[in-house]
Amino acid sequence: MKRSCGIYATGIISAHLLIIGIALLVAQVFPTLFEKRLKSNIVLKNGSDVFKAWENPPPPVYIQFFFFNVTNSEDILQGKKPSVTQVGPYTYREYRPRVNVTFLENGTKVAALSPKTFVFQPDMSAGDPEIDQVTTVNIPAVTVMELTKSSFTSLVIFFVMNMYGVEVFATHTVHELLWGFKDPLLSKLHYVKPDVDEYFGLMYKKNGTSDGDFVFKTGEDDYKDFGKIFTWNGQSSLKWWSSNESNMINGTDGSTFHPLISKDELLYIFAADLCRSIYIAFEKDVEVKGIPAYRFAPPSEVLAAPEVNPSNAGFCVPSGACLGAGVLKVSVCRNDAPVVVSFPHFFQADQKYIDAIEGMHPNKEDHETYLDVNPLTGFPVRGCKRAQLNIILDKYDAFPQTKLLNQTIFPIMFINESVIIDDKSAQNIRTLLLIATIVTNFPLIIVGLGVLMLCILIILLLRSRQQKKATTRDDMVYTQVAEKQEENCKSNHKENSESKMVSFISMTQIEH
Template sequence: MSRKSCAVYVVGIVCASLLVLGIGLYVARVFRTVMHNRLKKEIVLVEGSRVFDSWKSPPPPVYMEYFFFNVTNLDEFLGGAKPVLKQVGPYTYREYRYKDNVSMVENDTMVSAYNVKSFVFLRDKSVGDPAVDNITTVNIPAWAVMKKVEASYKSFLVSLWMNSMGSGLFTTRTVDELLWGYEDPLLARVSATSPDVDKMFGLMYKKNGTDDGEFLYHTGVQNYLDYGRVKTWKDKNERIYIFTPDLCRSIYMEFEKELEVKGIPAYRFTPPRSVLASKEENPANEGFCVTPRECLGTGLLKVSPCRKGAPVVASFPHFYLADDKYVADIEGMRPQREHHQTFLDLNPTTGVIVRANKRAQINVLIGKVAGFPKTRAIVNDTVFPVMFLNESVVIDDASAARVQKLLLIVNVVSNFPLIIVGLGGILLIIFIILMARAHNQKNEVKRIVFTKPSYTTSTEDDTSYSPVSDKEKDDPQNGTFIGLTPKADPQA
């Protein structure tokens, strides 16, 4: 067997082996399983894992934007007209967050930590100076006290205090005061007899440089899908559940669409209308009502227990996804999905959050309160917007580069069987070409060997012998008995 034939057969054997091996590995998903097992080890919340340090101190910058609703027709509203509000903002703060007092519990299946947040004002990203700009809005401390003593003997006393101190149903305060706190005269009077009442009030009071209490997180050691409570990396039909302190409850998000953030593929999850739907529209939400009597319409959630009994109502900004009547009750509400939707963009392979916007609105439920004459002019109960926030984060460039590199490795390793199949396919083509060429060369040799040669006798032949006569040429025994006569000597 020639070297060329051996080379052809070697190519054929290697080709067949690669095809069988590649197809087998692809069907068995061996490399994909190995890669995902590796990812499982990297995304658990334990010391030394890839995500632990970034979980304790997230590298991407987080921004908190605050938008306030300024009342522009206060006297007319107190006289029975529809309130007219003007949105003022954003007042933007850089949010720094880290985990404190981190400790592993329950055999490393859970990790305990305190979420510490601090805020630094960013003038270049804001519309004005929060220490100077004034906002006229609902006097939340006054409404909280009034609702607490409603229809009791204390209502008369509280009404006298309010009149003597000039505490009205609405107040004008700076953005700084509304956010980070001020001493309210009515609360100061109440706290003198009720030590459990804080004389300070602010929508973000005691939240700068403090924590929201202790939280327990799944580490993912037992089940890596528990990490971060992300349970839907691949399945678009599942829901993501996230606890939101602003709403005092967990909300769920559902898949909306596929997109790309800084070159990283992502799934967008958003809360559907059913999350804050009324009990009539979604009976499962009845359990989130403070009492069945206080269940509100679609798009609203009363969060009094989280606000020390104050009649605070949570919603999405501008009553996005809420019943139309709440939008119609307030002049100045313009819900838009682009600006008011909460969403989470998640890479399905690694579970990394590449972009997120949490948007929530704080409202106060106001109306007639028994024992307080000033409220008689308010015709109907009104869910009155005070402020909404937009907490946003986008993966930073350095983190995005690391994720892109990781995804490249995952894709290459996971698709390695296809690469093997591709090499086998290339070798198959080479093998077919070599076999075809070998076949053509073999046919050419056969054609040369089996073709009958033809002979001619030239008159110029200088052989020393020639046939005796033409008759002998036709003799059937010619070739066996040949009579030859010498040529005539030309010199004879």
């Protein structure tokens, strides 16, 4: 009776587990609940863990500067091919906390500044920036020549340059090129026009300053808006380019993305230093510190020529004045200086730009920009932002020292801004992913228990059947033995009777 009750109970439990598990699996209840919970939690709310990580990003960010040292400046002035050698890196730790954080419109938006501070890291650098010298294009002189090439002022500039020995190429320390030096030509212009800054540096006035005033969407209204830029410096769109599409401020600042990212979507990033928004597309699956991630990178279409990507026609200013693939002229947001940006070593650019400079060796591993994002949370776990600064070097009729120059997009330096998730944050994400796996697979666990109970039921049924057979055999053996004993008893009784009968007859005969 106990065995029968156990078998019956096991069957009931197995059936219920299988029915419930399969129903939950088909209905996708737990994955839906988890996704809903995730969407509601990954929102910029004051005091939340997500907000704290956004306000003070824990992973360390490093920025490396690589310069192109010119080795044949005199030959270039004679019209020969430029030759450069790469020097660096000069590495700085980058601190970028968000300050003046203010929530707006019932928590649906948040305003903040993100000042960047740079601290030199000698153990991660190739030399001392205050000692190492680099020969490169004299950017202030070339810029002034470009701005005055069609005016009477060019004669005055030419006279001043000759008087103070200002050349097309100049040599400065890495520190001066980055953080600023007093330029003789700019100093003379400052004397005449005080609004002209007499100091110049590629990172001049950028240490301790912000890229602008940002207002972000918190994701309160829609989880896909998490971290998206609403306005930059009070503007919802740019004013530099020649089309509305090109002037759009799309996406985030690259530090955050919405959760539940799919491989077939494009991630948009607004890069203030590139003066535009770009997009990155899925490239491959990767793993960082035990965290699965999708690698996103800019496809070649991002900086493709308008003939290949018509959307890029809006970045040609003035309209129709387009450069080739892989380069973008950003004079409109650089005070009309002849500045061009590209990927390092003209990666993904037209071959003509690579061939024009001796010393360019583009390769995907060292020069590609990429971002590794955990698709469930949307958190970047590793990334490298790589960009190259170039100057258009050309001949100007008003400046005889340039008369033999060939028009060249001349590389000055490139940056490698990298970040990888810290160990504590990585552990938190791994824990979250483990919980997500258990929760979303809970119906499978129930089905698995149901299958296990079904197996136990089958075993119990088989054992019960075997025991019944054994009992039946035992009963059959006992019955046969009893019958044989009964026959033996009857045989013995018959023999005894016959013996008694013989004895009785014998005794009767004797008496007679």
